[in-house]
Amino acid sequence: MKALLFTGVKEPLVYTDVELPEPDESFGVVRLKAAALNRRDYWITLGLYPNLRFPSVLGSDGCGVYEGKEVVINPSIHWGDDPRFYSDDYFILGMVENGTFAEQVAVRKTKIYPKPEHLTAEQAAALPLAGLTAYRILFSRCQARAGDKVLISGIGGGVALLACQFAIAAGAEVWVTSGSPDKIDKAIAMGAKGGASYKNPDAMKQMGKAAGGFDVVIDSAGGKGFGQMLRLCRKGGRIGVYGGTAGSWEGVSVPNFFFKQLSIYGSTMGSDAEFGQMLDFVRTHRIVPVVGRVFDLKDGNEALQVMKESTQFGKVVLRISS
Template sequence: MRAAVMTGFGGPESLVCQEIESPGARPGWVDVELRASALNWHDVLVRRGRYNSPLPHVPGADGAGVRTDTGEEVLILPSLFWGDRSQAPGDEWEILGDTTRGTYAECVSVPEECLAPRPESYSWEQAAALPLVGVTCFRALVTRAGLTDGESLLIVGAGGGVATMAVHIAVAVGAHVVVAGSTPSKIGLAQQAGAESGVLHSDDDWPAQAKRLSPDGRGFDVVLDPVGLWERSVEALRPGGRVVVLGANVAEEARMDVRGFYFGQFSLLGTTMGGPQDFRGLLDLVVERGVRPPPIARAFPLSEAAAAHRAMEAGESFGKIILLP
């Protein structure tokens, strides 16, 4: 089969399309003939050597295709070996494409628990783009933060893939959504996705500005912080509110007002990508509430995986970049 093979760590040029052996059969695993794969920034980190992947290696976490054993159309959960506890992943947990061959190929093999039926309303490209960002946002907002119908949510970092998918999920849940973004255009994109309004987080008083946009002006029930601005995010909460954190690309350390935190009765929740239980919850929400799919920016043939990585690193597109075998 053909695959985009990472021949070494480095730039996009390290991805070379070549023929490799097809996955071998093993108990509990299923081969999937891929119809589309989606890029994530995580793939760039794999390519750069962050996760010490074996070489040569096929990266790629997201994909959708057809089971070779049953012919069922499926999408793939890239969260492997989650373990027995839903509260947190076990010691063997990994993301598909880290050390296990990923989805930059015509076929991929994954544990059967990592497969789910493709939503009928989603195209192949949309289905391939959903799992990683979708299950990450579902776990953050629903499993961890417990966001419910009628609550209010502030999303920090409007315009990115996580923030956009978080808007889609929160709207489907029935929450009131406000965003904090770096530019008016990114706030506009979030509003197109379903957010009610937004503020610029380049303004020093952005938490106070956002707080005034909450339904009663007292603050938000939940703040989703995928960038690491904990101390500022807490300022936008109502008493008893919760901050759920899933990233640190702006700041990896935070200074907290401990006394103010416990007098505010706040909750601080950490999260990562979800497991099979979160995946099932996400897809139930897609079917029952019509969660909008991730936006698609552009599709490349598998043979142009290097060009697809260059496009993603350029950061000029809004939406997911797709590979088509």
């Protein structure tokens, strides 16, 4: 079968023939129709993840056919029995086990779920990792509910967009930040109330005043802007953090934090139960993940370049003909 092979740090992925998977009976082989990229895949190619293995097939997200039915794959492996955090054996599909940037992938049968019927293969492939992350941080960790005012940073990425869609569907009022006015406008067209550039402190303050403060903040950046986002929180605000692309937190006022009774929740991925709940939520509310760009599998390096540039609005997806 054809696959994109990761053969070395900072090396292009190699589109080549590899052996078909021959797993034991606890695994099923999914014939893939589409796979989606995550920033994780880009970080791995730069060598920024531990326990790298060469050669290997990256890719955590996929939609395909198993036993004649369209399915999606849960990439969260060995979460464990405690819903609060993952086990010591936890990993994400696509490293250390071969992932979805191939015509076929072997996955545990317990990780194969029916595809939401209203989604295309490309849309469904965009859902698993980002959808699970967004669902857990928004609902399990930050307990977002109808009537909350929710601020989501870095709109345009897969998790941020799905968190936006989930929060709106749940009846929350959503505001967003981005360095791109165009991305803010697109989020407003999707149903967000408003937004501001994180590069403009005055605009951020004005947004906070217009909203009347925020009950929930969902952040993936950290860095210099984190303290400002905390200042925009209402009393009792909940802040969910699922990334730190801008580095360590800066400008955090400790008195502001404790006088407002704020809570900060770290979050990554989620349990099998949350994955099932996320799919049910998507079906009930007819959520459609935003797909920004679609490439053929053989053009995977072009897709990674788009991921590197962070210019896309929505998920970058690989179309697979197997």
